[in-house]
Amino acid sequence: MAYDKFNLLKSTAVPLPIENVDTDQIIPARFLKATERKGFGDNLFRDWRYNPDDTPKTHFVLNNPIYKGKILVGGKNFGSGSSREHAAWAVYDYGFRCVVSSFFADIFRNNCLNIGVLPVQISPEFLDKIFKAIEVDPNTEFEVSLPEQTFTILSTGEMETFGINAYKKGNLSNGFDDIDYLLNLKKDIESFADTRPF
Amino acid sequence: MSNTLFDKVWDTHVVKKIKNGPDVFFIDRHLVHEVTSPVAFLGLKNRDIPVLYPERTFATADHNTPTINQHLPVKDPLSANQLKALEKNAAEHGIPYWGLGHEKNGIVHVIGPENGITLPGATIVCGDSHTSTHGAFGAIAFGIGTSEVEMVLATQCIMQPKPKSMRININGALSFGVTPKDVALYIISKLTTSGATGYFVEYAGDVFKSMSMEGRMTVCNLSIEMGARGGMIAPDETTFEYIKEREFTPKGEAWDKAMEYWQTLYTEDNAVFDKELTFDAADIEPMITYGTNPGMGTGISNGIPKAENVEGGAATYQKSLAYMDFNEGEDIKGKSIDFVFLGSCTNGRIEDFRAFASVVKGRKKANNVTAWLVPGSHKVEDAIKEEGILEILHEAGFELREPGCSACLAMNDDKVPAGKYAVSTSNRNFEGRQGPGSRTLLASPLVAAAAAVTGKVTDPRELLTMETSNN
Numbered sequence: 071m072a073y074d075k076f077n078l079l080k081s082t083a084v085p086l087p088i089e090n091v092d093t094d095q096i097i098p099a100r101f102l103k104a105t106e107r108k109g110f111g112d113n114l115f116r117d118w119r120y121n122p123d124d125t126p127k128t129h130f131v132l133n134n135p136i137y138k139g140k141i142l143v144g145g146k147n148f149g150s151g152s153s154r155e156h157a158a159w160a161v162y163d164y165g166f167r168c169v170v171s172s173f174f175a176d177i178f179r180n181n182c183l184n185i186g187v188l189p190v191q192i193s194p195e196f197l198d199k200i201f202k203a204i205e206v207d208p209n210t211e212f213e214v215s216l217p218e219q220t221f222t223i224l225s226t227g228e229m230e231t232f233g234i235n236a237y238k239k240g241n242l243s244n245g246f247d248d249i250d251y252l253l254n255l256k257k258d259i260e261s262f263a264d265t266r267p268f
Numbered sequence: 269m270s271n272t273l274f275d276k277v278w279d280t281h282v283v284k285k286i287k288n289g290p291d292v293f294f295i296d297r298h299l300v301h302e303v304t305s306p307v308a309f310l311g312l313k314n315r316d317i318p319v320l321y322p323e324r325t326f327a328t329a330d331h332n333t334p335t336i337n338q339h340l341p342v343k344d345p346l347s348a349n350q351l352k353a354l355e356k357n358a359a360e361h362g363i364p365y366w367g368l369g370h371e372k373n374g375i376v377h378v379i380g381p382e383n384g385i386t387l388p389g390a391t392i393v394c395g396d397s398h399t400s401t402h403g404a405f406g407a408i409a410f411g412i413g414t415s416e417v418e419m420v421l422a423t424q425c426i427m428q429p430k431p432k433s434m435r436i437n438i439n440g441a442l443s444f445g446v447t448p449k450d451v452a453l454y455i456i457s458k459l460t461t462s463g464a465t466g467y468f469v470e471y472a473g474d475v476f477k478s479m480s481m482e483g484r485m486t487v488c489n490l491s492i493e494m495g496a497r498g499g500m501i502a503p504d505e506t507t508f509e510y511i512k513e514r515e516f517t518p519k520g521e522a523w524d525k526a527m528e529y530w531q532t533l534y535t536e537d538n539a540v541f542d543k544e545l546t547f548d549a550a551d552i553e554p555m556i557t558y559g560t561n562p563g564m565g566t567g568i569s570n571g572i573p574k575a576e577n578v579e580g581g582a583a584t585y586q587k588s589l590a591y592m593d594f595n596e597g598e599d600i601k602g603k604s605i606d607f608v609f610l611g612s613c614t615n616g617r618i619e620d621f622r623a624f625a626s627v628v629k630g631r632k633k634a635n636n637v638t639a640w641l642v643p644g645s646h647k648v649e650d651a652i653k654e655e656g657i658l659e660i661l662h663e664a665g666f667e668l669r670e671p672g673c674s675a676c677l678a679m680n681d682d683k684v685p686a687g688k689y690a691v692s693t694s695n696r697n698f699e700g701r702q703g704p705g706s707r708t709l710l711a712s713p714l715v716a717a718a719a720a721v722t723g724k725v726t727d728p729r730e731l732l733t734m735e736t737s738n739n
Contacts, residue, residue, distance in 0.1 A: 089584040090461055090561050094698040099677040103332060103346035105306035105353045117700045122686070145584065147462040150495065150561070151698060152677075153397040154304065155413035176431075176465055176497055177397060181413035235429065237289025248415070249315070252423040255284065255292060256320075259425055262283045262294055263321065267526060268387060268518060 073186030075245040079168055079214040080224070082139035084131055085204045091144050092151035093178060097160045099152075110156055111163030132164075136208045143170045143200055149178025158182045168214050170221065172197040183238050184248065190214060190221050196230045199223065216243055271536040273502050274433050274468050277408045281391045283425060290427040296390040298325040298420045299376045300363070302332055302354040303679070304395030308418035309357040319421045322362040326385055327354055329367045330375045331396075332679045335642050335669035338368045347680070361421075374645020374671045377401040377613035381485065382647050384514025388503035388530045393420060398613045398695060400491040403500035404484035405507055406533045408468070410498040431497050432542040434467040435535070438475040440549035445729040447623065448483035449615060449693065449712035451475060452490035453555035455547065457565040460579060465495030467543065470535060475549050476501050481510040482619035489614045490695060493562040502534040554728060557697050557710040558600050560588040564697070568715065568727050572598050591699055592707050593687075600709075601725050607690035608639040608720040609702070610713055611669075612676040615693035616644030618651045620713040625660045627717035627731055633665035634723030640682055641666055642674040664721070678703045691719040 101113040119130050126133040142161065148171035149157065158181040161169060167187060172194040182189045192200075203210045203223050211224040216239060222229040234242075241247065252259070284292040300308075305327070312319065319325065332347045342348040351367065358365035366372040372379055377398055380386040388406035393399060395417045402409035416426045436455060456463075469491050476484060484501050491499030508527065511517050518526045553567040566573065572589070574596045575582040589596065594603075610616075610624050621643065633639055641661065643649040649671060652658050658668060675682040676694035678701065684690045686705025693716050697708035709725065718728035 087583075088587070089581055092561065092696075092698045094677075094696065094701050098700055098704070099331075099679045102303050102679065103344075103350055105350055106310065107307045117704055122704060145581070147465070147495070150461050151397065151696060153395060153399075153411035153413055155307075155395075155415060158413070173462060173465070175462070175495060177411055177413060181415065184413060184415035235289050237286050237427070248427045249311070249419055249422055251427070252292065252419055252425050253317070255425075256423065259283055259292075259294070259320075259423055263424060266294070266296060267522075267529065268296060268390065 073245055073247070076167065076186060076188055076216050076242040078216070079140060080211060081141050082209055083141035083143050083170070083200070083204060083212055084137045084139055085201055086131055086142065086144045087201050089145040090147045090150055093149055093154050093157040094151055096149070096157040097154065102154060102156050107159055109163070110160035111165065114160040114164045140165060140167045141170060141212055141214065142166045142168070143197070143204070146171065146173045146194065148174050150175040153177045155181045155185070158185050158187055162187050170197070170200065183242070186242065186245070188214065188216065188242060190232045192221055192230045192232055199228060271539040272433055272541065273406060273470055273500060273533055273535045274408065276533060277389050277391070277406070278430055281408070290429040292425050293428040294391065294425055295393050295420050296324065297385055297392045299380055299385070299392065299394035299399070300325060300327045300354070300417065301376050301394070301396065302329050302350045304414050305357065305417055306350065306353045307414050308421055311418040312421055317422055319361040319363065321424050324424060325363045325421065326380070327358045327363050327365040328373055328376050328379055329354060330671070331673045331677065333368055333672040334680050335640070335672045335674045335682055338670045371646055374647065375613045375616060375673055377485070377489065378616055378644030378648065381405065381481070381510070382514070382645060384511055384517035387511065387517065387526070388507060389533050393426065397492045398489050400496070400498040401485050401489040401613055403488040403491065403498050404481060405511065406500055406503035406530070408498060408500065411492065431468040432466055433470070434464055434496070434543040434545070435470045435472055435541045437473040437544070437546040438549050439473040440475070442475060442549050442552065445554055445714060445732055446552050447712040447714055448479055448486040450552055450555045452487045453557065453562065453565040453710065454552045456490060456494045456562050457555070458547070459494040459563070461493060461561045461563040462495045464491070467496050469496045469499040471499055471501050472535070477504065480619060481506060482617045485617065486614055490562070493695060503530050554712060554715050556600055556715055556725060557708070558592065558594055560591055560697055560699050562695065562697060562710060564588065565710065566600060568601055568725070572596060572600055601727060603689070603725045604636070605691050605709070605719050605724055606636065606638065606688040607684050608637055608716050609642070609675045609690055609692040609694060610716050611640065611642030611644065611674055612694035613644065613673070614695045615713050616642060616648065618648050620693060621648070621652050621657050622655070623713040624717040625657045627714055627728055628664040628666065628721050629660045631664055631721040633720055636723045637720050639666050639720050640669060640675050642669045643671050645671050666720070675702050677701065678706070684708070691716050691725065
C-alpha cells in the first residue's frame with residue numbers, strides 16, 4: 071500500500087539500548103493471526119511491555135511517559151530473525167516513523183522501507199552519543215532529513231549522514247511503492263517470463 | 269562477471285537494472301502460507317489486479333495449524349479465519365492450495381523440495397525467512413516481507429539490491445555424532461547472528477559435498493540465523509538424484525535440457541568472493557545453544573562462555589543468561605530439561621527422525637520430559653511409518669503428531685510454558701519464541717533424542733558409543 075511521504079522529521083526519541091532485538095520481541099508470533107493490517111501497535115514489544123496478566127511492566131521504556139516521539143533508537147543488529155512484516159507494521163502503527171541503529175537485519179530494513187518507516191544506520195559511536203543525549207535529557211530533539219540524508223542531535227548540533235539508495239529515497243519522499251513501479255514494467259516482465267525454462 | 273554459482277543464477281534473473289537502486293528480480297517459484305499472505309491478497313483486491321502467474325505460486329497451511337486432530341474444525345477462531353482466508357484467496361486466483369488434510373500438506377520448506385517445486389538455478393521466495401532452505405539445491409532462495417509477497421503475486425518480480433557474496437569452506441570429515449545441524453550452529457557461533465548480514469553465502473568443501481540433501485537443507489535453512497539472506501550449495505549428483513521424477517520437476521526432453529543448464533551451476537576456480545571463510549570439520553562437535561539467539565552456541569562438552577570472551581555488549585549477554593537462568597562458566601551438560609521438540613523446517617525431515625530413532629531405540633522417554641515429535645509433512649509422516657520408525661518411537665514411549673511448524677514458533681497450542689527448558693531441533697531460541705517465558709536450547713536431532721531419554725542435556729555420543737560397545 072502507498073504510504074505517507076517522508077522528508078523531514080523533528081522529534082524526541084525512545085531509547086532501547088539492547089543488541090540483537092529480534093522480530094519475535096518486536097511482535098510475538100501469537101499476534102500474527104490477523105488477516106488485515108491493523109492494531110499491531112498494541113502488541114509492539116508485547117512480552118517486554120506487559121506482564122502475563124496484561125498489566126504494564128513499569129520499567130519498560132514504552133511504559134515510561136518521559137520517553138516519547140516518532141523515533142525509535144535500538145542497539146546493534148536491530149530486527150533480526152523472522153521476515154514478518156508485522157514487525158515493521160507494529161513499529162509504524164505504534165507511531166514511529168524512523169528507527170535508528172548502528173546495524174539492521176536485512177529483511178527488517180527492507181520491510182521498513184516498503185511501508186514508509188525510515189531505517190537510519192549510523193556509526194556505533196554516534197549511536198552511543200544519541201543514547202547518552204537521551205539519558206541526560208529525555209526531551210532532546212533530533213532531526214532526520216531524508217533529502218540531506220542526515221541525522222542531527224539538535225541540542226549539540228552533532229550530525230551524521232546515513233545511506234539509502236536513490237530509488238528507495240525517491241519512493242519514500244514521494245510516497246510511491248514498488249508495485250506501482252513494477253506494474254509499469256509488466257510488458258518487459260512478460261517477455262522475460264517467456265524465456266524462463268521453468 | 270558471472271563466475272560464482274550465486275552470480276550465475278542471480279544475473280539470469282535480472283529483468284532490469286536500476287541505476288543506484290535495486291534490480292528488478294524475476295521469481296520462478298513462489299510459496300505462500302496463511303500468516304504472511306492475507307494482507308498481500310488484500311492489496312491485490314484494493315488495486316483490483318489479478319495474480320500474474322498463478323501457476324508459479326504454491327500455497328500450504330503450516331504456521332498456524334494444530335498438530336493433533338487436524339480432521340476436526342480448527343478451534344481457535346482467529347486461526348480458523350486465517351486458514352479460511354488462504355483457501356479462499358487461492359481458489360479465487362487459481363493457486364494450488366494444499367491445506368490441512370491434503371496429502372501434500374506440510375511445512376512450506378519441506379513440501380517445496382519434496383514435490384520438485386525446488387529446482388537448481390531457480391529463484392524461490394516465500395514470506396518466511398527460512399526460505400533459504402531451498403538454496404540446498406543450488407537455487408537462490410530467500411525470505412521476503414508481505415509487501416514483497418504482493419509484488420510477486422502481482423508481477424512475479426521484486427525489487428532487490430544484489431547482496432555481496434561470501435563463501436564458507438569446510439573441509440575434512442565430520443566426527444562421529446556430528447550432524448549438519450551442528451555444522452550450522454558451529455558456523456553461526458563463529459560468525460554471530462549478524463556476521464553474514466548483507467551477504468549471500470555459498471557453502472563449499474568436502475563436508476557439504478558428502479552431505480545428503482536433507483543435511484544440506486538444514487545448513488542452508490539456518491543461513492538467515494547469521495544474518496545472510498540465503499545460502500546455497502552447487503548442485504551435483506546427490507541433488508539430481510533427489511529431484512528426479514518428483515511431481516513438478518521437468519520430465520523427458522525438458523529434464524535433459526534442464527540438466528545441461530544445471531551442469532553449469534558451479535563456482536569457477538578463479539572466482540573471487542567479497543568474503544571467504546574456512547573452517548576445519550575436525551573442530552566441530554555436537555552443538556547446543558545456551559542463550560537467546562542462535563549465535564550463542566557451544567560444543568556440548570564446553571561450558572557456557574564467560575562474558576569477557578564473548579563479542580558484543582556484556583549487558584546484552586548477561587540479560588540473555590538471566591533469561592535462561594544460566595550462569596557464565598557453568599557446564600551445559602547435565603542441565604535438567606522439561607520439553608523436547610523434534611521438527612520444523614530445519615529438522616523435520618525423514619533423516620532427522622531416523623537420527624532421533626537411532627538414539628531412543630531400546631530406551632525409554634524420561635519421565636520428566638514432554639516430547640513433541642512433529643513431522644515436516646505428510647510424506648515425512650508416511651516414511652516414518654513405512655520405515656518402522658513409528659514402532660521404535662512408540663516402544664520408547666513417544667507419540668507422533670501431525671505435520672506443521674508447531675512449537676518452532678508456537679503460534680498454535682504447542683507452547684512451552686514459562687520458565688521451562690526445551691531442547692529443540694528448530695531454528696530460533698529467542699526469548700518467548702516457543703511460548704511466553706519459554707527457554708530454548710537449540711540442538712541436533714541426536715542431542716534432542718539424548719535429552720529426551722535422559723531428561724537432561726546429554727552428549728549423544730555417550731549413548732551411541734554405549735550402544736556400539738554393547739553390540
